Amino acid sequence: MNEINPLLRRGLTHRRDFLRLMGIGAVGMAAAACGVEGQGGKQNVTRSEVEKYWAGKTRTGKLNWANWVGYMEDDRATLKAFTKATGIEVTYKEVINENAEWFGKIDAPLRAKQSIGFDLMVMSNGIQLEQCRQLGYLVPLDHAKLPNFAANAGASFKNPSYDPDNTFTIPYTSGITGIAYNTKYVKEPITKWADLLDPKYEGKIGMMGDSQELGNVGMFLTGVDPEKSTPDDWAKAAAKLREQRPLVRKYYTQDYIEAVTKGDVWITMAWSGDAYSLAGPEVKFVIPEEGGTIWTDNLCIPSTAESPVDALELMNWLYDPRANATLTEYINYITPVPGTKEFIRQDADAASGEDKETLEALIESPLVYPTDADLAKLRRYRTLTQAEKEQYQSVFTPIPQGS
Amino acid sequence: MRRRLTPYLLILPGGLWLTVFFAVPIIMMLSFSLMEGNLIDGFAFTFHWQNYTEGLSTYGDKFARSLWYGLLATAACIALAYPAAYWIAFKAGRNKSTYLFLMLLPFFVSFILRTVSWKFVLADNGIVLGTLKDWGLLAQDFHVLGTTFAVICGLTYNFLPFMVLPIYVALEKIDHRLLEAAQDLYASRVQTFLRVVLPLSLPGVFAGVVMTFIPISADYVNADVLGGSGNVMIGNVIYLEYFNNSDYPMASALSFTLMGALLVGIFLYARLLGTKDVLEAAGR
Numbered sequence: 001m002n003e004i005n006p007l008l009r010r011g012l013t014h015r016r017d018f019l020r021l022m023g024i025g026a027v028g029m030a031a032a033a034c035g036v037e038g039q040g041g042k043q044n045v046t047r048s049e050v051e052k053y054w055a056g057k058t059r060t061g062k063l064n065w066a067n068w069v070g071y072m073e074d075d076r077a078t079l080k081a082f083t084k085a086t087g088i089e090v091t092y093k094e095v096i097n098e099n100a101e102w103f104g105k106i107d108a109p110l111r112a113k114q115s116i117g118f119d120l121m122v123m124s125n126g127i128q129l130e131q132c133r134q135l136g137y138l139v140p141l142d143h144a145k146l147p148n149f150a151a152n153a154g155a156s157f158k159n160p161s162y163d164p165d166n167t168f169t170i171p172y173t174s175g176i177t178g179i180a181y182n183t184k185y186v187k188e189p190i191t192k193w194a195d196l197l198d199p200k201y202e203g204k205i206g207m208m209g210d211s212q213e214l215g216n217v218g219m220f221l222t223g224v225d226p227e228k229s230t231p232d233d234w235a236k237a238a239a240k241l242r243e244q245r246p247l248v249r250k251y252y253t254q255d256y257i258e259a260v261t262k263g264d265v266w267i268t269m270a271w272s273g274d275a276y277s278l279a280g281p282e283v284k285f286v287i288p289e290e291g292g293t294i295w296t297d298n299l300c301i302p303s304t305a306e307s308p309v310d311a312l313e314l315m316n317w318l319y320d321p322r323a324n325a326t327l328t329e330y331i332n333y334i335t336p337v338p339g340t341k342e343f344i345r346q347d348a349d350a351a352s353g354e355d356k357e358t359l360e361a362l363i364e365s366p367l368v369y370p371t372d373a374d375l376a377k378l379r380r381y382r383t384l385t386q387a388e389k390e391q392y393q394s395v396f397t398p399i400p401q402g403s
Numbered sequence: 404m405r406r407r408l409t410p411y412l413l414i415l416p417g418g419l420w421l422t423v424f425f426a427v428p429i430i431m432m433l434s435f436s437l438m439e440g441n442l443i444d445g446f447a448f449t450f451h452w453q454n455y456t457e458g459l460s461t462y463g464d465k466f467a468r469s470l471w472y473g474l475l476a477t478a479a480c481i482a483l484a485y486p487a488a489y490w491i492a493f494k495a496g497r498n499k500s501t502y503l504f505l506m507l508l509p510f511f512v513s514f515i516l517r518t519v520s521w522k523f524v525l526a527d528n529g530i531v532l533g534t535l536k537d538w539g540l541l542a543q544d545f546h547v548l549g550t551t552f553a554v555i556c557g558l559t560y561n562f563l564p565f566m567v568l569p570i571y572v573a574l575e576k577i578d579h580r581l582l583e584a585a586q587d588l589y590a591s592r593v594q595t596f597l598r599v600v601l602p603l604s605l606p607g608v609f610a611g612v613v614m615t616f617i618p619i620s621a622d623y624v625n626a627d628v629l630g631g632s633g634n635v636m637i638g639n640v641i642y643l644e645y646f647n648n649s650d651y652p653m654a655s656a657l658s659f660t661l662m663g664a665l666l667v668g669i670f671l672y673a674r675l676l677g678t679k680d681v682l683e684a685a686g687r
Contacts, residue, residue: 041443100646100647101646103646103649104645104646104649107442107649131442131443131649134443135442135443203544203546203549204544210647211647245632248631248632249549249631249632250549250630250631250632251632262526262527262528262529263526263527263528264526264527264528264546264548264549386441386442386443386444390441393647393648393650397643397647397648398461400632400635401462401465401635401639401640401643402464402632402633402635
């Protein structure tokens with residue numbers, strides 16, 4: 001598709017050809033020009049391929065990082081500390097709002113093997129990350145250069161099912177999908193997903209539009225573990241969600257937290273970190289009885305990165321508990337580095353007044369350091385093959401569309 | 404010789420621009436719309452017409468809704484724009500340009516920002532509804548956000564200047580001596596308006612309708628920001644198919660179906676209004 005089709009070039013110089021081209025010729029030309037080659041199957045890499053990629057790659061002393069909104073202190077303290085420690089300058093941009101939208105932006109340049117302008121990016125486990133893995137859009141990581149990850153990552157963050165052996169990704173932070181509700185309007189405690197089907201909250205319920213997030217809730221409502229679900233389970237879950245649809249005010253992407261804080265919705269599906277740090281004090285977050293999902297946002301290097309060595313160095317540095325503690329104090333999601341806890345305690349001891357209270361609350365928060373009992377309630381997304389993905393999407397996508 | 408070439412040279416920059424940014428992508432999209440496959444295994448051109456039939460049967464109601472919203476919002480635009488343009492053209496005197504400028508002032512702010520600010524105005528417990536609820540004038544569970552009404556309001560608001568400007572231009576050009584002549588022939592004010600002003604300004608209305616109806620029907624921002632679960636427009640579906648599902652063939656087929664529907668709509672409208680006025684409007 002990159003090269004100009006000869007037919008087109010000829011067509012533009014000869015009038016008759018051009019006319020033909022505008023008629024049935026157009027379709028024929030398009031057919032010849034625009035088949036799109038498959039690029040799947042790139043998720044399996046051997047040790048020698050990894051070595052081959054990293055051989056001869058050197059530090060450039062600078063780095064471009066694409067991240068999600070709210071994932072770094074406003075004064076970029078963590079990045080400044082990194083630059084001070086390593087001399088690598090970081091250009092940091094919070095340009096990612098949604099995995100699907102981000103994938104839409106990077107798909108074309110990466111397919112054409114062109115730079116996307118970033119050496120490091122953060123993507124959640126799910127359909128788009130899987131697509132990036134399979135299409136060869138990610139650089140296989142050289143774990144010999146990630147000693148901090150090996151030493152400090154929590155056990156549940158190593159060797160995840162969505163990326164065996166952390167071949168392409170290591171976690172940046174993790175969060176829980178559960179329920180947030182506004183105690184100003186909802187007086188009785190909300191404890192389970194089934195409460196989102198209570199007719200008395202009609203028009204005051206918010207759901208997420210993302211097909212995987214939404215599908216998971218349908219699965220919980222029908223008593224199925226999303227990670228182990230089958231196509232039959234999807235159909236049942238979808239039926240349940242359709243039943244719920246008349247009660248739903250809106251299927252949200254990002255703006256649900258503002259809606260529940262302002263009272264436009266009273267109960268909504270929510271991510272733990274948003275509810276912890278962005279919502280008003282009257283908004284409460286719960287992990288439902290039926291179970292919640294835990295997802296992970298992952299650091300990965302796009303295949304056309306210009307400074308992969310620097311990116312890898314930053315990834316390793318972020319797994320230093322001291323460095324990560326500062327970040328965790330700001331992000332308030334689950335950190336993949338359990339060792340941060342003692343550093344946050346040190347910071348709390350050194351702080352005073354309100355800061356001290358905030359830090360102490362953070363250490364105690366089950367949303368940042370979930371207990372084993374909490375973790376036992378949490379499930380993961382199902383990894384979908386290409387065929388399954390199409391079926392899954394066709395089952396759940398129409399629900400927020402009202403079809 | 405040089406004189407004969409001049410028009411072609413003048414048309415060259417615009418023509419090239421259109422070729423590169425309209426013709427090429429549209430041909431590529433057309434070919435995509437007949438492909439089959441997926442992102443991982445690749446897409447192959449197989450004359451897969453089913454993309455169209457499937458798209459229509461699955462999302463037919465969204466097409467209908469988009470066109471219906473387009474009609475409603477366009478009608479609302481005419482209702483709001485015509486009197487305003489009329490007043491500015493005939494009654495505003497020396498300050499015409501000032502009033503026109505004031506009319507357009509809000510539109511110097513970005514589209515998204517203005518749409519999002521509607522959300523603040525219409526919030527369930529925001530300044531307007533919240534206050535009315537506190538005074539007991541509205542039921543506690545009354546809401547506007549997430550309803551069809553909110554979407555139509557947003558669409559009307561966002562595309563209003565595209566209706567005001569062409570109507571104003573058409574009215575502005577009307578020779579005042581025609582109005583005097585009508586009065587000399589004992590036409591009442593209403594008759595003058597209906598027989599003289601309205602027909603002469605219709606090309607402006609036509610241009611306005613074309614400039615608002617098409618973008619309104621294809622819009623997805625308003626439905627996304629102000630609408631609820633029942634207000635999804637076809638633009639939202641196309642966006643979702645492109646970005647969330649990476650189903651490029653389906654998204655392209657839906658885009659073409661929308662284009663076709665709009666072309667048919669505009670054509671019917673042009674026939675209804677008479678070809679002469681349409682040509683006149685196009686010639687402006």
